[in-house]
Amino acid sequence: MSETRRDRTPSARVGQRVTHRRYVPHSDAHYAGNLVAGAYSLAAFGDVATELCILTDGDEGLFASYSDVQFRAPVRGGDVIEISAALVRVGRRSRELDFEVRVVCRGTPERGASGAGVLDPPLVATTARGVVVVP
Template identity: 60%
Template sequence: MSKAVHRRYVAFSDAHYAGNLVDGAFALKLFGDVGTNLSIEIDGHEGLFAGYSSVEFLAPVRGGDIVEAEATLVKKGNRSRTVDFELRVICRGSDDTGRSQVLESPLVAVRARGTAVIPADGTE
């Protein structure tokens, strides 16, 4: 099974809602980045994302957090790739003072499954 992992600090400027909450699109953008990484490693091409078959928002992501986005290849067709995504909070910001703590167990914030397609001739 192939996988790619990215880590990122969530800036307070990424938060748009009360309680320093970050919108769900933030996770989907990270999934796009880590999915592209996975496609390049597997196929030598960044691929084209066709869509999500499921997305679950399970826990909040906040400014000050450090998150880990993971893409795992589930199924490889001739040109299609089914990929599972998971976004985990691994450090939680305590407040806007810069204090933070490493979580004992990562908090799964978002899960998704999607399909990427590799062009037949390597072009778009």
């Protein structure tokens, strides 16, 4: 028998974290300098928040708000980014999360058309705080 929401005890704990990695396609770059819109990071935050809500509450949850969104460095087509969400506050129905996008790999066209390298340390591109609600 499959598990239902009523069978599950919420396990939301401050400090829980989810991390995704993805390649940013060149087709998503819209601006000069091969830049990707800031909304790309916000959409990625939604993905990690959804997974975190599923893990902690057995539900995808709903985004209620963002605060303190900071675009600190560019994200470009061809980058590999790492997106993380960390649970910082657990309410009865709300969860407050800290988000970060880091560029971990970036193209190096000066080394050739397909040149790329690992950034060490990664470049922090976007940070934010958000609130999700769960039933």
